[in-house]
Amino acid sequence: MKTSQHLIISIICSFVCLIFIGSVIGLAxxxxxxxxxxxxxxxxxxxxxxxxxxxxxxxxxxxxGGPYVQNVVIxxxxxxLIGLGKMKPVLDGTMIGGNGLTxxxxxxxxVQNFTVQQYGLNIVLSSSNENKIMNNRCxxxxxxxxxxxxxxxxxxxxxxxxxxxxxxxxxxxxxxxKGNDVISNNNGIVIxxxxxxxxxxxxxxxxxxxxxxxxxxxxxxxxxxxxxxLGNGNLDIIDQDDNNLIGNRCNNSNIAxxxx
Numbered sequence: 001m002k003t004s005q006h007l008i009i010s011i012i013c014s015f016v017c018l019i020f021i022g023s024v025i026g027l028a029x030x031x032x033x034x035x036x037x038x039x040x041x042x043x044x045x046x047x048x049x050x051x052x053x054x055x056x057x058x059x060x061x062x063x064x065g066g067p068y069v070q071n072v073v074i075x076x077x078x079x080x081l082i083g084l085g086k087m088k089p090v091l092d093g094t095m096i097g098g099n100g101l102t103x104x105x106x107x108x109x110x111v112q113n114f115t116v117q118q119y120g121l122n123i124v125l126s127s128s129n130e131n132k133i134m135n136n137r138c139x140x141x142x143x144x145x146x147x148x149x150x151x152x153x154x155x156x157x158x159x160x161x162x163x164x165x166x167x168x169x170x171x172x173x174x175x176x177x178k179g180n181d182v183i184s185n186n187n188g189i190v191i192x193x194x195x196x197x198x199x200x201x202x203x204x205x206x207x208x209x210x211x212x213x214x215x216x217x218x219x220x221x222x223x224x225x226x227x228x229x230l231g232n233g234n235l236d237i238i239d240q241d242d243n244n245l246i247g248n249r250c251n252n253s254n255i256a257x258x259x260x
Contacts, residue, residue, distance in 0.1 A: 035053065035057045038059075038060045038062065039061045039062065041062070044065070045068065046061060046091070050076070050079065054076070055076060055079070057079060058079075059079065061083050061089045061114070062089065063084065067092040069091075069096060071093070071099055071100065071102070072091065074101070077109065080110045088136070090114075090116075091119075092117055093119035094118040097119065097120060098120060099120055100116040100119035100124075105126070107129045107130045108130055111133050111134070112132070113134075116138050117137070117141065118139075118141060121141060122139070122163070123145045123146070124146045125147045125150040129152050130151075131150075131154070132154045133158060138158060138159070138160045140161075143166075143167075143168055144166045144182070145158060145160055145167045147168070147169045148171060148172065149172065156176065156179050158180045158181075162184050164185065165188075166188045166208070168189075169219075170193045171195060173195060173196050177198065177201070178199070178200075182205045183207055183208070188208040188212045188229070189212070189213045189214070190214050192217035193217040193218075194217065194218050195219040197222065199223045200222060201226060202227060205229045205232070206228065206229070206232070207231045208233065211234050212232040213248075214235075214239075215240060218241060219243070221242065221243065223243070223244045224243060224245045224246075225246050225248070227250075230249065235253050236252045237253040239253075239255060245258035246258075248260060
């Protein structure tokens, strides 16, 4: 009887060991398939690093290699583009114009910890879904962050100041716009052209020349919750469609009841 029990225990232990070894091998293969690229150590420009990268790769960008005077286009899925250090790497469009950092037809991309400034569109998402734009500064352009035909993205903890428009959603659905500072633009956050089901939450949208947050162009079922929207030159919040506005701190809007 004891022999049978020992045999069963031995078989179970062997099976568990095989599962563990298989998991370790699987993880090893997963990580070995990823590359880490450092700019400017490995490539002098961000675009060259993007061109070389494959799905799942991580591109680190050092501030010391900048300012990076270039237009960067990402059209690959699941890349991680990360600026290193407290002094964010700078992409500067003063001399070249165009768009700063463009995600075109991508998903699963993370862009984090950059200063992108003085472009037409500093950061733009075109037909791109399920990406994350986090902890960036997007200043001094026509638009800070612009989403067109792009859904289920996360735009969090960015600072968009001194643009014509801080953050714009155009035919963009089910995105999260949370915890951003959108200050001293002409317009703060603009939601238009059938942009539905977005969550606009806990943003600071102050001191913009015209409107703070505006919803128009048949944009419906957006949740605009607990934003700090004060000191804007025209209206703090303007809603022309069917949206949910709760808990926002504002003084001046086209519907008095939305300011709490």
